[in-house]
Amino acid sequence: MKTTRTDLMEDAHGNSAWSQWFEVHGPKLLLCARQWTRSLADAEDAVQEAFVRFWRGQRELGGEPFPLVLTSIRRVAFDLARGNLRRTRRELRALDAAEGDGLLFEPLAEGDERRRAIEAALKRLPDEQREVLVLKIWGELTFAQIAGQLGISPNTAASRYRYALTALRHDLTETNCHG
Amino acid sequence: MDEELEQFEAELRRLRPRAVDHRLCDAIAKKIVPVRTTNLLGRARTWIALPVAAALVGSVVYFTTFSPPGSRQLASAAAPTSPIAVPSPAPQFKPVAARNILVSATDEGLVSLADGTPARRIRQSYVDTITWQNASTKASLTWTVPREEVKVVPVSYQ
Numbered sequence: 466m467k468t469t470r471t472d473l474m475e476d477a478h479g480n481s482a483w484s485q486w487f488e489v490h491g492p493k494l495l496l497c498a499r500q501w502t503r504s505l506a507d508a509e510d511a512v513q514e515a516f517v518r519f520w521r522g523q524r525e526l527g528g529e530p531f532p533l534v535l536t537s538i539r540r541v542a543f544d545l546a547r548g549n550l551r552r553t554r555r556e557l558r559a560l561d562a563a564e565g566d567g568l569l570f571e572p573l574a575e576g577d578e579r580r581r582a583i584e585a586a587l588k589r590l591p592d593e594q595r596e597v598l599v600l601k602i603w604g605e606l607t608f609a610q611i612a613g614q615l616g617i618s619p620n621t622a623a624s625r626y627r628y629a630l631t632a633l634r635h636d637l638t639e640t641n642c643h644g
Numbered sequence: 645m646d647e648e649l650e651q652f653e654a655e656l657r658r659l660r661p662r663a664v665d666h667r668l669c670d671a672i673a674k675k676i677v678p679v680r681t682t683n684l685l686g687r688a689r690t691w692i693a694l695p696v697a698a699a700l701v702g703s704v705v706y707f708t709t710f711s712p713p714g715s716r717q718l719a720s721a722a723a724p725t726s727p728i729a730v731p732s733p734a735p736q737f738k739p740v741a742a743r744n745i746l747v748s749a750t751d752e753g754l755v756s757l758a759d760g761t762p763a764r765r766i767r768q769s770y771v772d773t774i775t776w777q778n779a780s781t782k783a784s785l786t787w788t789v790p791r792e793e794v795k796v797v798p799v800s801y802q
Contacts, residue, residue, distance in 0.1 A: 483676065484669060491669070492661035509668050513675075520676045522774060523742050537744075544746045548766050548795075570659040580659060602656050634652045 483520065490531055496569060497535060497604050500596040501542035511541040532610055535600075539614065586636040594629035601626050737776035737785055745771045747790075755796065762799045767792065 491512070498508035515537030523533055569584045587595060600611045601622075608619040608626070615622065752765040770791045777784040 484673070487664070487669065487672070491664040495664055495668075496661040509665070512664075513668060513671055516672055517675045518744070522739070522772070525739055526742070540744060544749070544768065547746070548749055548751075548768070568662050570662055573659075583656070583659065602653070603659075603661050630649055630653060633656075634649065 486530070487516070490534075493603055493605070494531075494534060494538060497596075497599055498538045498542060499569065500592070500599050501539055502545060507542070507545050511538045511545060514541045531604075532606065532614065535604065535606075535614060582637055583633075586633050589636060590629055590632060594625050594632065597622055597625040598629040598633070736780070737778050737783075739774055740777045740784075741773075741775040743773045745773075747771055752794075754799070757796070757798065763796045764799055766795045766797065768795065 494512050494516070495508055498511045499505065502508040502511055515534050518537050518541075519530065519534045523537075524530070526533065569587065570580055573580050587598075590598070596615070597611055600606045600614065601608070604611075606614070608622045611617075611622040611626075612619040617625075747769040749769075750767045752767055755763050755765045757763050770793065771788060772791055773786060773788045775784055775786045
């Protein structure tokens with residue numbers, strides 16, 4: 466029985482195989498996309514376009530699909546950002562104020578306040594630290610893979626990760642102290 | 645990394661990224677899963693096409709194998725005999741790289757959707773480049789295709 470992620474994708478001539486893979490990895494792809502897009506809607510657009518592009522033209526390249534799809538997502542997100550430059554300020558403010566965009570993680574049965582605090586602190590991190598943190602912890606990429614994605618050295622990726630983790634923990638500790 | 649930081653890292657890992665909306669899955673499915681025709685006309689076309697195709701292939705084989713003697717003589721007189729060349733198998737090219745470049749993006753202004761919702765129409769031009777390579781001969785083939793996408797993005801004023 467084939468159990469590797471790549472094999473699941475390569476078996477997909479029908480509905481079930483790609484959707485099984487997407488069920489597992491889609492949330493991670495969406496979370497990563499949200500580091501590079503302005504809204505949940507843009508992130509979903511990026512994931513959709515990138516996955517379809519991968520499915521149609523890159524499936525046979527071999528190797529793990531996740532990093533390939535992630536590379537496409539980043540490119541699509543940058544294209545969307547360029548398109549955003551043409552939107553009016555009013556539209557962008559409306560995007561920023563959109564309700565329901567804030568949820569990054571599944572609510573917790575207990576201690577959901579902590580989850581909300583983590584999400585808020587995550588958004589306060591500098592962009593370059595946050596994207597490395599997200600790719601490492603929830604994208605489950607290695608520092609070498611992160612370096613390849615972002616065009617930086619593995620040492621830089623590791624440094625940004627440590628700074629991000631430290632800053633996030635410090636921010637949450639401060640928030641706890643001051644209520 | 646100290647122990648507290650490791651524990652904090654473990655706490656973060658326990659958070660699960662938000663599930664993907666089913667509308668996104670549906671949108672992807674529409675684009676990548678081929679639609680199967682199950683109507684009778686579709687089936688009939690298949691059942692008719694198969695024997696017709698077989699008949700065509702059979703005819704070609706018959707006429708090339710059992711051609712009239714006269715035509716054989718003419719053919720042999722016209723062209724010197726030469727050993728039949730066995731065609732070599734097609735080279736095995738596999739895709740090794742893919743690249744999409746956004747060439748231009750044009751804001752075509754505001755439009756109205758069918759339900760009256762305002763939307764912004766954006767035309768984006770891409771150049772897609774796919775490279776195939778034959779692993780044994782290292783020969784490569786690059787295919788470049790221009791592509792244009794028109795996106796209509798609903799606008800929300802709040």
